[in-house]
Amino acid sequence: MTVRYRQICIIAVAIIITAVSRRYALYADEAEEYTVKLNVIRAFDYNLPVIADEDFYQILAEALRVINAGFLSGINLEFVDNGEVSIQDFFSSCDYRETEYYRSLAELRYDLQEPPDFSKSKYREALLEYLSLWDIELLRGFYPDKSIETYDDFYELLTETYTEKMEYLRDLAGAGGSPVITPGKDYHSRAGWTARMRSEKKYDIVITNALIAADIISRPNIRSILKDAKIGSEGFLSPELKPFSGMSLMVNIIEYYGGLEGISPKADIPRELKNRIIGVCSLAREFGHTFFRIPDVNDHPPGCLMNTGFHAVDDAEAYRKLSEALEPCAECHPWIEAKRRVIIGEYYDDLGEYDFAGTAYISALGRTPSNINGDYSDYRRHLLIRAREAYKKAGYSKGVDSCNRLLEK
Ligand SMILES: [Zn+2]
Numbered sequence: 001m002t003v004r005y006r007q008i009c010i011i012a013v014a015i016i017i018t019a020v021s022r023r024y025a026l027y028a029d030e031a032e033e034y035t036v037k038l039n040v041i042r043a044f045d046y047n048l049p050v051i052a053d054e055d056f057y058q059i060l061a062e063a064l065r066v067i068n069a070g071f072l073s074g075i076n077l078e079f080v081d082n083g084e085v086s087i088q089d090f091f092s093s094c095d096y097r098e099t100e101y102y103r104s105l106a107e108l109r110y111d112l113q114e115p116p117d118f119s120k121s122k123y124r125e126a127l128l129e130y131l132s133l134w135d136i137e138l139l140r141g142f143y144p145d146k147s148i149e150t151y152d153d154f155y156e157l158l159t160e161t162y163t164e165k166m167e168y169l170r171d172l173a174g175a176g177g178s179p180v181i182t183p184g185k186d187y188h189s190r191a192g193w194t195a196r197m198r199s200e201k202k203y204d205i206v207i208t209n210a211l212i213a214a215d216i217i218s219r220p221n222i223r224s225i226l227k228d229a230k231i232g233s234e235g236f237l238s239p240e241l242k243p244f245s246g247m248s249l250m251v252n253i254i255e256y257y258g259g260l261e262g263i264s265p266k267a268d269i270p271r272e273l274k275n276r277i278i279g280v281c282s283l284a285r286e287f288g289h290t291f292f293r294i295p296d297v298n299d300h301p302p303g304c305l306m307n308t309g310f311h312a313v314d315d316a317e318a319y320r321k322l323s324e325a326l327e328p329c330a331e332c333h334p335w336i337e338a339k340r341r342v343i344i345g346e347y348y349d350d351l352g353e354y355d356f357a358g359t360a361y362i363s364a365l366g367r368t369p370s371n372i373n374g375d376y377s378d379y380r381r382h383l384l385i386r387a388r389e390a391y392k393k394a395g396y397s398k399g400v401d402s403c404n405r406l407l408e409k
């Protein structure tokens, strides 16, 4: 062996060792430094009051503070500001209306101009199917003064309230005297938002002041029907968005900023406090649901952000209670640890270390509790597709095959 040949071998081995150890070192340390970037856009209805830049930054800062304090995830998050557009532009920038999904939602959409006849079997069947997921005892709790023996009894009461509240929303006028909801407009409709966000390709978080009617009859969200039949902040399925693993988040500020009779708090709340309340009760809590996929819980310590009890009181009260009690919740850790694996996968995807990325996604799936916020099978599918893509790029065909087999199940 010539000296020159030996030198080349040593250099080659050294390069390989350095590369391998570097990869492992990156796994342990640098993944911790990785920052998850979330694209935020403001989409405003200019018929209603909007928030200023300063309010927007306060909302984000308070949310970030509480997310870090409540979950102690060690995950670096950054909200990326994508400015402001009109709600009309936000909706027309995407051709979601051409989808089968949009048409399917139209079937059971509450039409404000022509209210549904709830004695019709298509409404009764769809809504009773949803209600059957609830324990009748819990449903009774929504109407403590009424006698409810059967799901049909509850159906009668709920649809009566639903019709009343929707009529109220339809006739509601803003400060200038013009209606705050235009019937038929998707940006005033939960069905419209659900379809629009399903086609979203860029924005993870949309902050809006639009009043949105809870018009998906088959999924009514009983609590909001009883309150005002509008939806507040909500996570949507957005299969193409990665940071929330196939979801997006809409944060709605109308309750605190709209000055709307029957919807906005009567008390005069300083702007800064409003922003903090929105940051915590809308953004941070919904973030726990969509980013970490933690469901509403009732067996975690009182300081846990995800406690379902906070839904039972108004946001100002929930904010006050949380400010006193907030502490990192150990019970939330299984979801956080699972999500951390997803982020390690993203980190490797960015580095071009695709075999590691695939393995991290599979490991995330293995650690994900079956009780998640949202649909478990959608989430599972999302992670398997990402693992498959990564293995494909790595040229690891066994990995691709096993993902395909799991996707068929
Ligand atoms: Zn919740």
Ligand SMILES: [Zn+2]
Binding pocket: 297, 300, 301, 304, 305, 306, 329, 330, 331, 332
């Ligand atoms: Zn918890």
